[in-house]
Amino acid sequence: MTTTEDRLPLTTHYDVRRDAAGHRYLEPFVQGFDLTRIPLLNKGTAFTEEEREALGLDGLIAPQVDALETLVGRLYRDYVRVQEPLDKHVFLRNLQDRNEVLFYALLAAHVEEMLPIVYTPTVGLAVQNFSQIYRVPRGLTLSTRTVERAEGALANVPLNDVRIIVATDSSAILGIGDQGFGGMGISIGKLSLYVVAGGVGPDRTLPVELDVGTNRQDLIDDPDYLGVHHRRLTGDEYLAFVDRFVEATRKRYPKAIIQWEDFSRDAAFTVLERYRKVVPSFNDDIQGTGAVVLAGVLNACRLKGERLRDQRLVIHGAGAGGIGVTDALRRGLVRDGLTDEEARARLFVLDQTGLLLTDRELDGYKRPYAHDPASLGFAYPGRAPGLLETVRGARATVLVGLSGVAGAFGEDVVRAVQANTSRPIVFPLSNPTAHCEALPEDVLRWTDGAALVATGSPFAPVELGGQAYPVGQGNNAFIFPGLGFGSVLAGVREITDEMVLESAYALADYTARVHPDRLYPPVAELPAASVEVAVRVTRQALRDGVAQETGLNELDEQALIEFVRTRFWKPKYLPFRVP
Numbered sequence: 103m104t105t106t107e108d109r110l111p112l113t114t115h116y117d118v119r120r121d122a123a124g125h126r127y128l129e130p131f132v133q134g135f136d137l138t139r140i141p142l143l144n145k146g147t148a149f150t151e152e153e154r155e156a157l158g159l160d161g162l163i164a165p166q167v168d169a170l171e172t173l174v175g176r177l178y179r180d181y182v183r184v185q186e187p188l189d190k191h192v193f194l195r196n197l198q199d200r201n202e203v204l205f206y207a208l209l210a211a212h213v214e215e216m217l218p219i220v221y222t223p224t225v226g227l228a229v230q231n232f233s234q235i236y237r238v239p240r241g242l243t244l245s246t247r248t249v250e251r252a253e254g255a256l257a258n259v260p261l262n263d264v265r266i267i268v269a270t271d272s273s274a275i276l277g278i279g280d281q282g283f284g285g286m287g288i289s290i291g292k293l294s295l296y297v298v299a300g301g302v303g304p305d306r307t308l309p310v311e312l313d314v315g316t317n318r319q320d321l322i323d324d325p326d327y328l329g330v331h332h333r334r335l336t337g338d339e340y341l342a343f344v345d346r347f348v349e350a351t352r353k354r355y356p357k358a359i360i361q362w363e364d365f366s367r368d369a370a371f372t373v374l375e376r377y378r379k380v381v382p383s384f385n386d387d388i389q390g391t392g393a394v395v396l397a398g399v400l401n402a403c404r405l406k407g408e409r410l411r412d413q414r415l416v417i418h419g420a421g422a423g424g425i426g427v428t429d430a431l432r433r434g435l436v437r438d439g440l441t442d443e444e445a446r447a448r449l450f451v452l453d454q455t456g457l458l459l460t461d462r463e464l465d466g467y468k469r470p471y472a473h474d475p476a477s478l479g480f481a482y483p484g485r486a487p488g489l490l491e492t493v494r495g496a497r498a499t500v501l502v503g504l505s506g507v508a509g510a511f512g513e514d515v516v517r518a519v520q521a522n523t524s525r526p527i528v529f530p531l532s533n534p535t536a537h538c539e540a541l542p543e544d545v546l547r548w549t550d551g552a553a554l555v556a557t558g559s560p561f562a563p564v565e566l567g568g569q570a571y572p573v574g575q576g577n578n579a580f581i582f583p584g585l586g587f588g589s590v591l592a593g594v595r596e597i598t599d600e601m602v603l604e605s606a607y608a609l610a611d612y613t614a615r616v617h618p619d620r621l622y623p624p625v626a627e628l629p630a631a632s633v634e635v636a637v638r639v640t641r642q643a644l645r646d647g648v649a650q651e652t653g654l655n656e657l658d659e660q661a662l663i664e665f666v667r668t669r670f671w672k673p674k675y676l677p678f679r680v681p
Contacts, residue, residue: 113305114260115140118676127679134158141202142305145675148173148204156680170675174207181208187224192235194220195228198294199238202304206673209298214626217295221579223534223559225291226276232284233328240290241309243283245330249343252350259308264355265590266302268292269310269347273334273366274387274422277506277537280366282316283329288364292386292582299628300583301636301670302590308358314343340369341376348377359589359597361386361582370422371467382589384597390578390585391423391504392430393606395529398576398621399431399500400610402527402554405619411438413448414496414522418489418511418539419504419532420453420468427502428471433603446471450496454505456486490515499523503530503539511540516548524552531558531576542573556621574621579628581605584635591636591669592643593651601642608638629670636666 111117116130130137137157138144145153147168154160168176177197184190194216198205209216218224228235248255272285289309296302315334321327335343351358360383362373374385384390403410410431417428428451435445451458451471458464458472459481475481480495487495493515501519503511511530519526526549530539542555543564551566556574563570585605589597612634613623623631640662643649657665 110262112261112263113142114262116143119679126676128676129681130157130678133680135162138162141198141200141205144201146173146201146204148675150677153678157678170204170207170673173204174211177204177208178212187219188227188231188235190216190219191224191228195235195290196237199240203673203675206294206298206304209294210629210673213298213628214624217577217579217625217628218560220294221291222276222577225287226278226534228291229272229275229281229284229287230278232281232287233324233326236328241286241311243286243311243313244343244347245313246315246332246335246343247330249346252346253353256350256354259354261305261308263306264308264358265306266293266296266361266586267308267310267351267355267358268296268361268363269312270363271312271314271334271344271365271369272316273364273369275364276533278534280316280318280334282318282321282327283311283313285364286311292361292363295579295628296583296586297671298673299579300587300632301629301666302583302587303671306590308355310347312344312347314340341372344373344377348381352381357590357593359383359586359594361586363387365422367421367467368465371425379596382594382597384585384602385422385426386578386582387422388426389430389599389602390426390582391531392426392428393581393585393602394576394578394609394622395427395502395531396430396434396603396606397580397609397613398529398556398574399502399527400434400607401613401621402500402556404610404614405554405621406523406525406527409438410434411440411448413499413527415449415500415502416489416493416496416498416519417449417451417502417504419502419506420451420458420471421504421506423531424451424453424504425467425471427504430603430606433599434606437603450492450498452486452489452492452505456488457492459486462486490518493518494521497522500527501529503532505539506532506537507539508532508537509540511545513544513548516540516545516553520549520552525554526552527554529556529576531556533558535559542571546571554621560625572620575625576622577625579625580609580622580631581635583628584608584632585639587632587670588636588639588666589643591651591666592640592649592654594643594648595650596648598643598646598648600646601639601648604638604642605635608635633663633666633670637663640666 116128147164184193268289270285272281275281293307297304313329315332317334322331362385417424432445460472460474528545542561545553545555546564556576561573563572612631
């Protein structure tokens with residue numbers, strides 16, 4: 103007996119079924135050489151003797167039969183011999199494109215070591231060189247040439263039950279800007295974390311590149327550039343393109359959640375608000391960044407023995423990430439007992455011109471956080487205060503960097519924060535590493551080890567005065583896998599602001615319980631942290647009335663935890679059975 107007769111097969115190449123005892127197995131729809139070329143099916147030398155005979159693989163594979171653990175060890179020895187980060191990235195991507203379970207088993211065994219290779223900061227290099235390292239197609243590319251055939255393009259995807267989509271238009275990749283077609287590397291990298299850290303099966307994920315063009319003339323003129331060679335769509339043409347994608351996606355994958363990734367500032371807010379109630383979706387740059395920063399600041403306050411409401415916070419950078427962080431901190435201040443007006447009065451946001459003020463010409467998404475110069479107390483007639491002036495005038499105790507400006511947090515700025523508090527909270531978060539507002543070793547040296555420091559990219563502990571200071575990594579990977587996984591499990595029709603906020607508190611509580619002396623957990627604990635985030639997000643979805651999965655309301659807390667854990671995908675080879 104099986105339990106899957108009433109639905110489409112999971113993919114066009116195989117299905118996952120259960121026998122009478124509940125054991126899972128694969129039923130393939132292809133055999134022989136073709137099977138070995140499908141990364142979700144290929145086991146390499148791990149095919150058993152029985153499977154080789156039944157699947158037409160005799161004579162096509164080396165005679166030895168290996169366990170998955172043996173293959174992981176062999177591949178890791180090959181991996182460590184590769185020297186350059188980009189070459190390591192290519193090594194892992196090539197593995198993913200030929201043997202997906204093995205790729206995730208290797209990544210899961212060495213997630214702390216390999217996260218900077220598959221994700222930030224090395225993924226930035228991979229994106230910049232995407233046309234050069236491109237080997238095998240992966241995911242869905244919808245371009246201006248194919249958007250009118252969006253339904254047909256999605257029908258070509260050999261996956262029938264996609265639950266998580268990461269879609270980018272590549273207009274604002276990390277801190278390196280417009281990357282055209284190369285942004286597909288970001289979608290692929292993010293989804294690898296959804297699988298290894300968020301429990302979503304790889305056959306439930308789909309990376310998407312929305313190739314609406316590029317404004318980089320060097321790419322347009324490059325004959326080796328693999329994207330469309332024209333300038334970006336804008337205005338109504340751009341929105342019509344995304345409309346077609348969303349409409350086709352809803353038809354093909356009605357249960358899918360979309361994560362909008364690395365859109366330019368204006369497009370990020372426009373796309374999120376246009377579609378978040380049409381299809382369950384969120385923007386990781388806005389909401390994920392906000393949640394992970396709020397979690398870190400909450401733990402920093404805990405380590406100081408203070409409350410969030412006691413802080414005065416300066417956010418340097420008013421792009422999608424900066425405003426997302428400001429919004430999350432505002433919600434946290436309100437949750438800590440302040441009125442919305444009181445919360446806004448404690449938040450000071452700067453763009454490249456200076457502090458956001460009501461008498462300045464500002465984009466719409468910045469206006470909610472502009473201060474009235476008349477009530478500010480440290481206004482400078484005719485101009486906006488700069489960073490140092492704002493830190494001093496606002497009496498800042500928290501400094502968060504999302505500006506992409508390397509070295510923006512100089513010694514004078516950091517010492518100015520310390521003048522307002524014995525333990526300054528300093529988060530230079532811009533990625534990649536070359537864009538970081540300050541190096542952790544400098545911040546700790548300038549403050550004699552008193553600062554509480556977190557960065558966006560990984561940094562080694564800082565040795566100062568015979569003591570080692572761990573540097574927290576405020577990585578969105580602590581938030582989005584669990585947020586997405588919980589949303590999938592709950593079958594949400596919308597991802598609410600309260601669900602995103604709850605993910606921040608879940609991460610903060612996990613850290614406080616398991617690592618009370620840290621701002622963030624070690625990256626190796628991403629899966630454990632994601633389970634906690636997913637549980638809390640699922641419960642919040644039930645409270646918000648957006649969960650459509652029946653029966654979850656009946657689960658108590660421990661039962662809900664077990665529900666999430668048992669559905670967390672883990673890399674292992676399933677046996678094949680030929681019908």
